[in-house]
Amino acid sequence: MRNILSLLRFCSYLRRTRLLSVLDIGSSKISCMIADLGNSSDEELKVLGFSVKESHGIQSGVIVDISAAEQAIRFAVHAAESKAGFLIDSVIINCTCCGMKSEHVRAEVPIDGDSVRIRDIRRVLSLGLEAAAHDPDRVIIHSLPLVFTLDGEQDVVDPKDMIGKTLGVEMHVVTATASLLRNLEHCVNRAHLNVERMVATPFASGLASLVGDEARLGAACIDFGSATTTISIFTNGNFVFAESLSVGGHNITLDIARGFSISVEEAERVKVVYGSVLFSDLEDKATFHSGEYSCTLLSRIIRARMEEILEMVRDRLVISGFESISKLIFTGGASQLTGFLDVALKILGHRIRMGCPIGMSGLPDMAKAPAFSTTVGLLIYFQSVGFNDWNFPSYQERLSDFASDFLYQWFCRIFK
Numbered sequence: 001m002r003n004i005l006s007l008l009r010f011c012s013y014l015r016r017t018r019l020l021s022v023l024d025i026g027s028s029k030i031s032c033m034i035a036d037l038g039n040s041s042d043e044e045l046k047v048l049g050f051s052v053k054e055s056h057g058i059q060s061g062v063i064v065d066i067s068a069a070e071q072a073i074r075f076a077v078h079a080a081e082s083k084a085g086f087l088i089d090s091v092i093i094n095c096t097c098c099g100m101k102s103e104h105v106r107a108e109v110p111i112d113g114d115s116v117r118i119r120d121i122r123r124v125l126s127l128g129l130e131a132a133a134h135d136p137d138r139v140i141i142h143s144l145p146l147v148f149t150l151d152g153e154q155d156v157v158d159p160k161d162m163i164g165k166t167l168g169v170e171m172h173v174v175t176a177t178a179s180l181l182r183n184l185e186h187c188v189n190r191a192h193l194n195v196e197r198m199v200a201t202p203f204a205s206g207l208a209s210l211v212g213d214e215a216r217l218g219a220a221c222i223d224f225g226s227a228t229t230t231i232s233i234f235t236n237g238n239f240v241f242a243e244s245l246s247v248g249g250h251n252i253t254l255d256i257a258r259g260f261s262i263s264v265e266e267a268e269r270v271k272v273v274y275g276s277v278l279f280s281d282l283e284d285k286a287t288f289h290s291g292e293y294s295c296t297l298l299s300r301i302i303r304a305r306m307e308e309i310l311e312m313v314r315d316r317l318v319i320s321g322f323e324s325i326s327k328l329i330f331t332g333g334a335s336q337l338t339g340f341l342d343v344a345l346k347i348l349g350h351r352i353r354m355g356c357p358i359g360m361s362g363l364p365d366m367a368k369a370p371a372f373s374t375t376v377g378l379l380i381y382f383q384s385v386g387f388n389d390w391n392f393p394s395y396q397e398r399l400s401d402f403a404s405d406f407l408y409q410w411f412c413r414i415f416k
Contacts, residue, residue, distance in 0.1 A: 021088040022378035028226035030055045030072050031375045032080035045379055049084025050364050051076050060227045060246045061096030063183045073191045090194040092378050095141055096201040096228050097180045098246040105131045108168040116159045116167055124169045132173040139181050141200050142174040146238045174200050174242050202232035202242045204377030209331045209355030218325040222313055224334035226250045229309055233322045241320045245312055249334025252305045259301045260293050277303040278339035310347040329355040333371035
């Protein structure tokens with residue numbers, strides 16, 4: 001019940017201040033964005049403050065040095081607050097930790113009365129959550145209803161007020177290791193911020209990168225980050241699969257550092273300036289700080305690791321059961337290497353394109369880069385998904401039918 005009350009306070013806070021703050025916690029950077037929700041639901045978000053700072057104490061979405069991570073978060077938040085002219089006390093954050101698990105669960109309940117009411121929908125959703133909460137060492141991040149059934153009839157979008165005897169639901173549930181999420185939340189709390197909602201990084205990246213009918217026709221968003229590569233799959237307009245791999249652009253940097261016996265910092269500069277996955281003889285020599293090296297050898301090093309990552313992505317797509325999707329969208333900073341799409345097309349064989357945050361207007365120029373898809377996606381999550389995500393942390397303490405109906409009406413009244 002405490003978590004429900006916290007959620008209600010957050011709704012009240014948003015209604016008063018109309019501010020929304022998000023924090024993208026990555027292995028190489030931490031970005032914070034503060035936006036004005038406007039005076040009505042029809043108004044577009046206006047970004048008031050945006051900042052990016054180097055990340056410390058975080059590896060593959062996991063806190064490895066809580067003091068260093070706390071300090072990095074403080075720097076990013078303070079810079080965004082200074083630009084916005086407001087102080088914030090709560091944020092929506094992302095979760096990237098490996099070991100993220102995506103599963104589909106089904107549940108059915110008998111209908112109380114002649115037609116489906118809100119309390120029936122709440123009951124079947126709560127039953128679906130209970131079915132997913134079978135491991136005490138894991139925490140549910142998202143629980144999204146994909147489709148309802150009514151007396152066996154499939155593809156019911158909104159069963160409310162429909163007549164039937166049995167109501168069923170298929171839900172997509174995303175879970176992660178409880179201890180990792182607790183440490184992430186604790187780190188943010190140490191920076192004097194409340195965590196109002198955690199959003200899976202692949203979900204946020206997909207929300208920011210997909211356009212038009214891509215989510216309805218079937219598409220996957222692959223976000224190449226510094227230390228992780230995340231995969232999200234959308235079909236029929238729903239988020240249906242999530243995965244996180246503990247490999248990314250930093251692994252390419254380490255390969256370059258080992259291959260040329262140079263520092264990691266210099267290897268990162270070499271990757272950014274000369275990096276390519278295409279073999280070229282046009283300029284075979286590159287001058288680094290410590291001497292001249294072959295660009296062809298550099299491309300071979302980069303391509304070997306990139307092909308390995310893309311093959312891992314291909315394997316995960318097959319395991320997901322959604323390998324027949326029509327399009328792949330690549331985003332994230334590590335996907336910006338020259339020739340990347342050519343290699344991706346060869347290995348994955350899908351229609352592909354490069355994605356960047358395009359779900360919002362009025363973004364700072366820097367925030368329009370693919371590296372900030374997750375940051376923008378956290379804002380879009382609130383607008384397009386928000387409280388339709390039925391993952392209430394206190395689902396084990398079921399509310400009464402009266403309280404459920406009251407909460408539903410209360411949410412609709414605030415966010416209509």
